[in-house]
Amino acid sequence: MxxxxxxxxxxxxxxxxxxxxxxxxxxxxxxxxxxxxxxxxxxxxxxxxxxxxxxxxxxxxxxxxxxxxxxxxxxxxxxxxxxxxxxxxxxxxxxxxxxxxxxxxxxxxxxxxxxxxxxxxxxxxxxxxxxxxxxxxxxxxxxxxxxxxxxxxxxxxxxxxxxxxxxxxxxxxxxxxxxxxxxxxxxxxxxxxxxxxxxxxxxxxxxxxxxxxxxxxxxxxxxxxxxxxxxxxxxxxxxxxxxxxxxxxxxxxxxxxxxxxxxxxxxxxxxxxxxxxxxxxxxxxxxxxxxxxxxxxxxxxxxxxxxxxxxxxxxxxxxxxxxxxxxxxxxxxxxxxxxxxARVILNVRHPGERFVQRSESEWPLAGTRWTSYFLDPEGERLSTEVPARESSVTYNALGEGLTFSTPPLTQQTEITGPITAKLFIAASTKDADIFLAVRVFDPRDDEVVFMGALDPNTPIALGWLRASHRRLDPHRSLPHQPFHSHDRLEPLEPGEVYELDVEVWPTCIVVPSGYRISITLRGKDYEYGGELSEFAKSFHYASRGTGPFLHNDPDDRPPDLFGGEVTLYAGGSRASHVVLPVIPPDRHAA
Incomplete structure (x- = not known):
């Protein structure tokens, strides 16, 4: 030495x-x-x-x-x-x-x-x-x-x-x-x-x-x-x-x-x-x-x-x-x-923790079909058709929220890219937090989750928005990625309807025929409802799908401000919807 x-x-x-x-x-x-x-x-x-x-x-x-x-x-x-x-x-x-x-x-x-x-x-x-x-x-x-x-x-x-x-x-x-x-x-x-x-x-x-x-x-x-x-x-x-x-x-x-x-x-x-x-x-x-x-x-x-x-x-x-x-x-x-x-190397996700590598040249992918899926309270449906009539539905602002689902898909559908949601909501208080989860369910109605970065039961995609932070930066926002200024608070007037643009982080999933795509709006973090593995029970950062990335700080979310009720509007001029990046069938990984 x-x-x-x-x-x-x-x-x-x-x-x-x-x-x-x-x-x-x-x-x-x-x-x-x-x-x-x-x-x-x-x-x-x-x-x-x-x-x-x-x-x-x-x-x-x-x-x-x-x-x-x-x-x-x-x-x-x-x-x-x-x-x-x-x-x-x-x-x-x-x-x-x-x-x-x-x-x-x-x-x-x-x-x-x-x-x-x-x-x-x-x-x-x-x-x-x-x-x-x-x-x-x-x-x-x-x-x-x-x-x-x-x-x-x-x-x-x-x-x-x-x-x-x-x-x-x-x-x-x-x-x-x-x-x-x-x-x-x-x-x-x-x-x-x-x-x-x-x-x-x-x-x-x-x-x-x-x-x-x-x-x-x-x-x-x-x-x-x-x-x-x-x-x-x-x-x-x-x-x-x-x-x-x-x-x-x-x-x-x-x-x-x-x-x-x-x-x-x-x-x-x-x-x-x-x-x-x-x-x-x-x-x-x-x-x-x-x-x-x-x-x-x-x-x-x-x-x-x-x-x-x-x-x-x-x-x-x-x-x-x-x-x-x-x-x-x-x-x-x-x-x-x-x-x-290739400038982009994607390991495309399939249910069952299966990944198929594919080369691309850009992000988001060329040829993406940005497809609007509308939320319809009648039957809790998710559809590419605008609801026939205007309606609304109310949920607990700190609760389990609402889930909207497509019928079983008639053909395999790949979703790869960033996601946005446009929601029309009213709150009974001066603020509200939106927790949005993109989910997939198999024909047995079991949810498709993956071993995520820090949680073994990670859903397809997540997005968040505090309603008082709804202001967009028009110079930095893109059609597929809203960019919020986050430089001021704009409290809600209770009962008044507001338009929110929610950024949902990029994702990838090939959804087989017979499976359903769902959108869940909640007043709190996503929670996986299935059985936990031994690793999930022992790993200190695991939770029920969101790992350590929780949002329960009482100073940040006091019940008197974020409790109460949220009303979601649908149809007509208030057609709440998500925009999914659907990849054409000829681009699918095998």
């Missing part, structure tokens, strides 16, 4: 990999961040695959996220094959599967977490600047070929959009795997309704590895050292060194500068990228991945969409192979046919 002048930095060879532990990376304000670098044990120059985030570079995937690891390797044995798996970390690449292929893997603990001191302020502009400096450091190291790629899931994808907007010179390519991009719409407030996820995630996954936990934190199974730094601070000192993220979110209920500072600026994202989305990621990530492909300024961008859990396909041979082909081309300059790769 080679010691360096720095008291913590050391270098050694393990498993035929040169590992530099706790490499210091100085920031422009004097804070020194720490990284682990895994690279070939020779004098070659290699491209870097970098991640920067708060989950502690020394924290073992298998120990810290045991249920996810066990399910992933049980479902996908190829994940664990060919590696000792001892260097596996949550949501970043496995060095044992990348270093032998000629890459240097760089894991940076973000400011205030793991082995990096400082103040934690997740996704803030300071973090983006830190990331920029880390990229530039890696691009100029003696072992580097000058090209830096970014790769990782979730947090490690979200901040890729941020740092790409700063355009660091050595940043060459990115793989953003399931990464949100609009902090307000994707992460903290769905349709203006507070999501409880971040308030729970932050203490559960970030605070537990804050720098300064020292001897109180988990130990690295490789080095035996604390994963949260070499010093141990008091609880008061730790609290002073971090933002209260959950409280900050509540202090910013509208889409203000705080949210904008933590969101992508698509006009500045020009780096070549592969954006990988999950059909079942409703409530956090997929919206950002689709928006990236549709809106980013880069002229070299690809979209891939898959199913299964949030973590699985990043590590499978399928996902890793896709990432490597992309990076081999952009970071190594290999002529491997990537430039002929």
């Amino acid at each position: 080679n010691q360096t002048a720095d008291q913590y930095h050391r270098s050694e060879v393990r498993d035929r990999i040169r590992i530099d532990w706790h490499v210091p990376i100085p920031m422009d304000d004097g804070v020194v961040l720490r990284a682990d670098v895994y690279r070939p044990d020779d004098d070659g120059r290699y491209p870097a695959v970098m991640s920067y985030g708060p989950y502690a570079k020394g924290l073992s995937f298998q120990e810290a996220y045991a249920p996810q690891w066990e399910k992933m390797v049980g479902d996908h044995p190829d994940v664990a094959a060919g590696s000792s798996n001892k260097y596996q970390n949550w949501e970043v690449v496995d060095p044992e599967k990348w270093v032998p292929e000629g890459y240097a893997v760089v894991r940076v603990d973000s400011r205030g977490t793991g082995w990096s001191p400082g103040y934690i302020d997740v996704w803030a502009t300071r973090e983006a600047r830190d990331f920029y400096e880390c990229i530039e450091w890696a691009g100029q190291e003696p072992w580097s070929n000058g090209k830096v790629g970014l790769d990782g899931i979730s947090y490690y994808a979200i901040n890729q959009w941020h740092v790409a907007g700063l355009q660091p010179p050595h940043l060459t390519a990115m793989v953003a795997w399931e990464g949100a991009a609009d902090m307000y719409r994707d992460v903290t407030y769905h349709g203006g309704i507070l999501s409880e996820f971040c308030g729970n995630w932050y203490p559960r996954q970030v605070e537990i590895v804050q720098y300064g936990l020292g001897e109180r934190a988990r130990k690295s199974p490789i080095t035996g050292e604390s994963v949260a730094g070499p010093v141990t601070l008091s609880d008061d000192e730790l609290a002073r060194n971090r933002a209260d993220f959950g409280a900050d979110i509540k202090r910013h209920p509208l889409d203000d500068q705080w949210h904008r500072d933590r969101s992508a600026d698509w006009s500045k994202v020009k780096t070549p990228f592969l954006s990988a989305a999950n059909w079942g990621g409703q409530g956090l990530h997929p919206r950002g991945n689709f928006d990236a492909f549709a809106k980013a300024a880069s002229d070299q961008k690809w979209l891939e969409v898959h199913g299964d859990s949030h973590w699985s396909h990043f590590y499978t041979d399928y996902g890793r192979g896709l990432q490597k082909r992309f990076f081999d081309h952009f970071l190594k300059g290999e002529d491997n046919g990537w430039q002929q790769q």
Whole structure:
């Protein structure tokens, strides 16, 4: 083992990999961040695959996220094959599967977490600047070929959009795997309704590895050292060194500068990228991945969409192979046919967790038949025909709501793309929350659900809107994607009818003949009514279909304001409907 002048930095060879532990990376304000670098044990120059985030570079995937690891390797044995798996970390690449292929893997603990001191302020502009400096450091190291790629899931994808907007010179390519991009719409407030996820995630996954936990934190199974730094601070000192993220979110209920500072600026994202989305990621990530492909300024961008859990396909041979082909081309300059790769790779969903891959060239798909399905209270029908007469129906504003269904389909129907709904409603109070679920039922009347990103019983699609946030931004709204301003409250006049445009996140399902399509409007989160698997019962983020993305905060949804009744209007000039992206039969996956 080679010691360096720095008291913590050391270098050694393990498993035929040169590992530099706790490499210091100085920031422009004097804070020194720490990284682990895994690279070939020779004098070659290699491209870097970098991640920067708060989950502690020394924290073992298998120990810290045991249920996810066990399910992933049980479902996908190829994940664990060919590696000792001892260097596996949550949501970043496995060095044992990348270093032998000629890459240097760089894991940076973000400011205030793991082995990096400082103040934690997740996704803030300071973090983006830190990331920029880390990229530039890696691009100029003696072992580097000058090209830096970014790769990782979730947090490690979200901040890729941020740092790409700063355009660091050595940043060459990115793989953003399931990464949100609009902090307000994707992460903290769905349709203006507070999501409880971040308030729970932050203490559960970030605070537990804050720098300064020292001897109180988990130990690295490789080095035996604390994963949260070499010093141990008091609880008061730790609290002073971090933002209260959950409280900050509540202090910013509208889409203000705080949210904008933590969101992508698509006009500045020009780096070549592969954006990988999950059909079942409703409530956090997929919206950002689709928006990236549709809106980013880069002229070299690809979209891939898959199913299964949030973590699985990043590590499978399928996902890793896709990432490597992309990076081999952009970071190594290999002529491997990537430039002929279809710009859109869809794993088209069928009932029974079956996926069929199909190549496309754009998103939304060319030739989409944007088809209006009208809600008809008479018989709770969903039909392409406008109801013959005007009518209305009332439901409990915090209750189970209403479900409208098509008759059994007479032919297979594919729905792939974003969805919108136009609803005409009145409320008995000054506000109302709309929870919209797109659902499919088989001939036995069993609901079709999928293993989603963070819940084993995820429905086809979800959308949300707070009625007082109904104002649209006409410059950013599209026919298939309404864009709400979320910059002011416009309370309802009880009893008055209002027109609402609800954004429903993109989805994909091939609905067989004999199945029914349903739209459910509720006053609370969707709930799956079937039996739960053992994984669903044990996984701390699972619920009954929406995972941790719940909307029950009493401060955000006081009963006196959001209780009462909602009346839905249908037919005539108030023909409430959803617009589904129906794909022509000749485009269907087999």
